[in-house]
Amino acid sequence: MNNPTKILFVLILFLALKSNAGEKRDSLTLKGDMGIFYEGYGLNKTPGSSLPDFYKARKPWNLLRYSLNPVFSYGKWEIPVNFNFNLNFGQNNFNSGFSNFALPPGMKQSFWQFLTNPVNNFGIRPKIGNTEFLLGTQYVKYSDLSTGDLGIFGYGVNLAPGKFRIKLFKGVSQGPINYVAPSIPNPNGVPGAFQRNQWMAQLGLEKEGKYFAGFNIVKSVDKTGSVTLPPLFPIEPQENMVVSFLANVKTEKGWNYHIELGQSFFTRNLNAPVSITPVEDFKPFINSHISTSKDNAVMLGIAKKGSDWEIGTRFNYYGAGYYTAGFQFMTNDKMEYLLNTRFNAWKKKMNIVGSIGERYGNLSRTAGPDLTKQLIANVNVFTQFTDQFSMNAGFNNFGFNSPGLSGYKSVSNELTVNPVYTWNSSNMSNLLSGTYTWSKYNETTIIPPNTTKNNTQTALLLYVPTFFNSKISPDFSIMWFKNSAPSISLTLLTATSGMSWKMNSKFKLKGQLQYSLSTTSPFTANKNLLATSGFDWEIFKRLTWQLTATANVYHYGTELPGNSLIPIYTGSPGYFESILRTGLQYKF
Amino acid sequence: MKKIKLLLILGMFLIIQTIHAQITLNLALNPRPQPYLSDWMYPVNGQMIISFIPGTVVNDPNVKLKTTLLDQGRNIIGITNINAARVYTLRQGVNQFTMADALQLQNLMLPGNVQSLLQRTGRLAAGDYYLQVELYNAGGDAVRAKQTARFSVISYQLPVLMQPANEAKLDAHIAQNMITFRWTSLVPTSSEQTFYRVQVYEMLPGQTPMQALRGNQPILDEPATRGMTQFIWRPNLSMIDSTANHKFIWTIQSMDAKGIPVPSMDMTTQGRSEPAVFTIVNQAEILGEKSKNEVLKTH
Numbered sequence: 030m031n032n033p034t035k036i037l038f039v040l041i042l043f044l045a046l047k048s049n050a051g052e053k054r055d056s057l058t059l060k061g062d063m064g065i066f067y068e069g070y071g072l073n074k075t076p077g078s079s080l081p082d083f084y085k086a087r088k089p090w091n092l093l094r095y096s097l098n099p100v101f102s103y104g105k106w107e108i109p110v111n112f113n114f115n116l117n118f119g120q121n122n123f124n125s126g127f128s129n130f131a132l133p134p135g136m137k138q139s140f141w142q143f144l145t146n147p148v149n150n151f152g153i154r155p156k157i158g159n160t161e162f163l164l165g166t167q168y169v170k171y172s173d174l175s176t177g178d179l180g181i182f183g184y185g186v187n188l189a190p191g192k193f194r195i196k197l198f199k200g201v202s203q204g205p206i207n208y209v210a211p212s213i214p215n216p217n218g219v220p221g222a223f224q225r226n227q228w229m230a231q232l233g234l235e236k237e238g239k240y241f242a243g244f245n246i247v248k249s250v251d252k253t254g255s256v257t258l259p260p261l262f263p264i265e266p267q268e269n270m271v272v273s274f275l276a277n278v279k280t281e282k283g284w285n286y287h288i289e290l291g292q293s294f295f296t297r298n299l300n301a302p303v304s305i306t307p308v309e310d311f312k313p314f315i316n317s318h319i320s321t322s323k324d325n326a327v328m329l330g331i332a333k334k335g336s337d338w339e340i341g342t343r344f345n346y347y348g349a350g351y352y353t354a355g356f357q358f359m360t361n362d363k364m365e366y367l368l369n370t371r372f373n374a375w376k377k378k379m380n381i382v383g384s385i386g387e388r389y390g391n392l393s394r395t396a397g398p399d400l401t402k403q404l405i406a407n408v409n410v411f412t413q414f415t416d417q418f419s420m421n422a423g424f425n426n427f428g429f430n431s432p433g434l435s436g437y438k439s440v441s442n443e444l445t446v447n448p449v450y451t452w453n454s455s456n457m458s459n460l461l462s463g464t465y466t467w468s469k470y471n472e473t474t475i476i477p478p479n480t481t482k483n484n485t486q487t488a489l490l491l492y493v494p495t496f497f498n499s500k501i502s503p504d505f506s507i508m509w510f511k512n513s514a515p516s517i518s519l520t521l522l523t524a525t526s527g528m529s530w531k532m533n534s535k536f537k538l539k540g541q542l543q544y545s546l547s548t549t550s551p552f553t554a555n556k557n558l559l560a561t562s563g564f565d566w567e568i569f570k571r572l573t574w575q576l577t578a579t580a581n582v583y584h585y586g587t588e589l590p591g592n593s594l595i596p597i598y599t600g601s602p603g604y605f606e607s608i609l610r611t612g613l614q615y616k617f
Numbered sequence: 618m619k620k621i622k623l624l625l626i627l628g629m630f631l632i633i634q635t636i637h638a639q640i641t642l643n644l645a646l647n648p649r650p651q652p653y654l655s656d657w658m659y660p661v662n663g664q665m666i667i668s669f670i671p672g673t674v675v676n677d678p679n680v681k682l683k684t685t686l687l688d689q690g691r692n693i694i695g696i697t698n699i700n701a702a703r704v705y706t707l708r709q710g711v712n713q714f715t716m717a718d719a720l721q722l723q724n725l726m727l728p729g730n731v732q733s734l735l736q737r738t739g740r741l742a743a744g745d746y747y748l749q750v751e752l753y754n755a756g757g758d759a760v761r762a763k764q765t766a767r768f769s770v771i772s773y774q775l776p777v778l779m780q781p782a783n784e785a786k787l788d789a790h791i792a793q794n795m796i797t798f799r800w801t802s803l804v805p806t807s808s809e810q811t812f813y814r815v816q817v818y819e820m821l822p823g824q825t826p827m828q829a830l831r832g833n834q835p836i837l838d839e840p841a842t843r844g845m846t847q848f849i850w851r852p853n854l855s856m857i858d859s860t861a862n863h864k865f866i867w868t869i870q871s872m873d874a875k876g877i878p879v880p881s882m883d884m885t886t887q888g889r890s891e892p893a894v895f896t897i898v899n900q901a902e903i904l905g906e907k908s909k910n911e912v913l914k915t916h
Contacts, residue, residue, distance in 0.1 A: 064822075066822060092821075094824045095722075113823040117712060148832025150828070180825065222656060297654060297655065297656075301655045301658065307739075320652075322737055323736055324738070349738045350736075352884050358884075359891060393742070394743060395741070395743055396743060396804050397804065398744070403801065403805050429801040431805065437802045439801065468797070476807060489791055508794060519849065521851070539857065540856070547851065557853055559853055561855035563858065575858075577855070577858050579855045610858075612822070
């Protein structure tokens with residue numbers, strides 16, 4: 030810890046103790062919950078092994094997770110704990126490429142990797158009065174243009190002296206992973222990752238429920254020396270810095286205003302030469318490289334809320350070079366606006382929710398000479414005609430147009446109607462619900478000139494009888510689905526029956542049986558039986574146990590003939606999939 | 618007589634060649650280099666080769682580069698300052714340089730709009746360009762070699778997820794049988810057919826969306842039909858339980874014909890679109906409970 034950090038630490042402690050001095054002490058209390066969760070997965074294929082592999086395992090064979098979320102309270106102190114992690118210390122993440130966290134089979138994570146593994150949470154947030162300490166894994170969100178949806182392992186503090194809001198946090202959002210070349214036992218290899226250190230700060234003024242105005246600063250930097258075998262191109266060490274101004278105002282008359290202005294500095298490759306062109310340094314935070322870019326983003330919003338209505342509009346602009354490590358999948362180079370409303374009509378029996386907006390992309394023209402344009406419109410109307418009869422109708426449209434010779438256009442229109450009718454007798458209530466969805470999706474390309482028309486229809490009929498004097502609650506449904514496209518005609522027919530049986534106040538059995546036929550023309554139908562059963566059991570007042578077992582039996586029709594496999598199989602291929610989920614939860 | 622003249626000319630030429638050093642410049646520039654100009658340091662973008670054969674009298678191995686960037690109409694849009702150019706001392710034989718050395722991004726003077734775009738994005742606008750490199754003596758007053766190479770720049774914009782929209786609620790009875798995914802196409806559409814990989818991750822109890830995305834095994838990881846921006850997933854998963862198969866996060870990874878992520882503007886360089894979350898709702902349970910409560914109230 031260097032001197033400025035020590036001074037800051039002492040200052041924070043002083044502020045925390047000063048603002049909470051003289052508070053009376055109380056006894057220790059404990060709230061929250063803890064639990065253990067297990068999922069087992071099984072897959073048996075017929076034939077057992079063949080080429081091509083017609084069905085792949087879609088879950089890990091065993092998954093054990095533990096959660097511990099107690100909240101300790103002692104006087105003015107409150108300490109919420111959030112531990113949520115995979116119990117198997119040697120378990121590696123799936124190589125999804127998002128975090129590049131996967132390790133080769135058989136290789137165990139180091140303790141540091143276990144702590145910083147994005148699949149695990151180890152966080153506590155001790156709070157005394159208005160001072161909150163953040164330790165371990167934290168999902169710190171300051172704003173939409175700064176940070177963030179990432180879990181960061183580190184430490185920080187939130188202070189709220191008077192109207193001032195001071196937040197600081199420093200940590201690691203990505204642990205270091207060495208590159209591993211593809212090999213025979215590990216054909217995918219490991220792409221590797223640099224350790225990413227991230228720190229952030231917020232300084233603002235707030236009157237709760239009235240306004241907030243402040244600045245956010247977020248900086249992240251990849252440590253080039255954090256790995257002995259660095260990842261290969263295009264994974265390069267990066268550096269990012271975002272400064273944003275955020276203001277929210279709420280008035281007593283129901284007006285809401287929101288504004289955020291952000292500027293980002295982003296160095297794509299810290300190994301590129303240092304240079305003050307094209308972007309000048311931002312001292313003392315950023316030493317520019319030739320791979321550094323600088324851009325802006327804007328978010329504006331205004332809304333008015335009445336007793337039973339609401340209307341609002343928002344405008345967002347993200348420059349083509351606007352990046353923030355706090356939201357690493359944020360789409361940039363776009364501008365969008367949206368108008369939305371919600372109101373009641375017809376003696377409050379009708380509720381209407383609607384929105385319409387446009388989005389323009391490729392503002393920088395780096396992806397072609399023209400803008401792309403997207404239209405998004407939705408409307409949903411719910412009407413309670415009588416006590417017995419209601420109807421929900423929805424329509425949504427989106428169109429996307431990328432003009433030019435290499436252009437593309439798509440238009441989707443979807444209409445959904447859902448009438449619900451209920452009728453009662455002295456000992457039971459009946460509910461009949463129908464849902465019909467018509468969806469049309471056309472895609473047009475300029476080269477080659479072609480339009481693909483995709484029509485989809487879905488119909489669902491659901492019947493739910495409720496017996497007032499019975500502990501059994503069944504439901505029955507049938508579903509029909511048809512998708513027609515030039516080369517595909519898929520029909521799906523499904524019958525489902527579900528049941529829950531509350532045997533006593535502490536034990537509830539539940540189950541579902543579903544049979545479906547899916548036919549892709551001109552082949553014969555694939556047959557599928559899905560059976561699920563389980564229970565919710567309150568073993569003690571604070572301890573509950575849930576268990577669900579699912580069996581999925583699937584037989585292919587002529588869509589996958591056995592003689593198309595290597596080695597040739599004489600029967601119909603199929604598979605049996607089983608999933609067992611169980612969890613014990615204890616509430617303090 | 619003619620033969621004697623020819624021999625004399627050839628002899629003179631050889632003498633001059635041995636007196637003057639011979640320098641040749643070859644710009645082996647990838648006609649489709651990477652869109653980020655700072656990435657031109659990588660060999661995939663090509664290389665600049667300067668061959669140097671010292672002469673007996675004129676033997677200066679020191680050279681400077683002058684780089685000119687021209688647009689499709691051969692109008693100059695960028696030029697380096699020869700006075701600020703680095704002096705290279707050539708070795709006898711073949712000298713290899715990266716395309717970043719040829720481009721001299723640190724020394725490139727661009728007009729306002731091109732400079733602004735480069736500052737904001739690190740890229741040029743999509744289009745055809747010419748890169749002209751002139752090899753000067755160290756004094757910067759005599760051209761010793763010159764070559765021009767044509768290239769085109771294109772960046773891709775990743776698809777935007779459309780359906781299910783972010784934070785959509787899907788009915789369990791339909792969703793456990795089929796879920797339709799739709800997204801916009803890659804922009805511009807690639808001349809090679811793009812292949813979209815659809816990935817869906819279940820959010821386990823207590824997990825945040827990004828946690829699931831970064832750590833879990835995808836429950837769906839399938840390619841869509843080539844060129845298509847729609848995928849119908851038949852989950853065959855029981856979704857009646859609120860603790861299982863309840864929340865999902867999905868995304869699209871755009872791949873080229875070789876199965877390599879399309880180089881786009883995303884920070885992760887993985888060609889993955891901004892993900893969206895959807896939730897499964899058991900309508901039968903909600904309607905059943907609602908109906909029962911209403912009846913019990915009236916009784």
